[in-house]
Amino acid sequence: MRNTSPFAKLLKVIDDCMLEYNREINDSVNWMKLKRSLSNELSNFLGMDDFAIVCDDRVNTPKIVDENSLRCSITIYYDNGFQVFNRQLTPNGCGYYG
Numbered sequence: 001m002r003n004t005s006p007f008a009k010l011l012k013v014i015d016d017c018m019l020e021y022n023r024e025i026n027d028s029v030n031w032m033k034l035k036r037s038l039s040n041e042l043s044n045f046l047g048m049d050d051f052a053i054v055c056d057d058r059v060n061t062p063k064i065v066d067e068n069s070l071r072c073s074i075t076i077y078y079d080n081g082f083q084v085f086n087r088q089l090t091p092n093g094c095g096y097y098g
Contacts, residue, residue, distance in 0.1 A: 013045045014038065014074060014087055015094040022089060026065045031055045038072065050077040059086075071097055 017037050024030045035055045043049055052075045059071040070089040075082055088097040 010045065010076075011085070013041050014072075014085060017041045018070065018072065018087060018089045018094050021070060022091070026060065026068070026070050028056065031060065031070075034070070034072065038074065042074070042076075046076070051075060052077075 018034065020037065021030060021034050024033075032055075035053050038053050038055070039049075039051075042051055042053075054073040055071070059073055060069075064071055068091055072087050074085040074087065076085070086096055086098040087094055
C-alpha cells in the first residue's frame, strides 16, 4: 500500500519539483529557478507562504556541485513550530542529506 500521508505527499511535491532539474547545470541561475518553482509548488500544496527555501552556495558548495548533486533546505513554519526538509538531488534521484 502506498503511503498517502500529508508528509509523504509533501515530500513527493518537493522531489517532483527537484527532479525537473536533474539534467540542468548546477549553478546560481538554476538555483533561483528551482527556488521559484519550489515556492510556487509549496504555496499551491500548502495553501500558505510560511516557508523558507535555501538553495544557494550555502548548501551547494563546490564539493556538492562536483559530486553532481543539488541541495535545497526547506523550512515550513506552523502555528507551534517548524519542520526542516533537507533534500538532495543526485543522478540517482532525491533523498535526505545532513
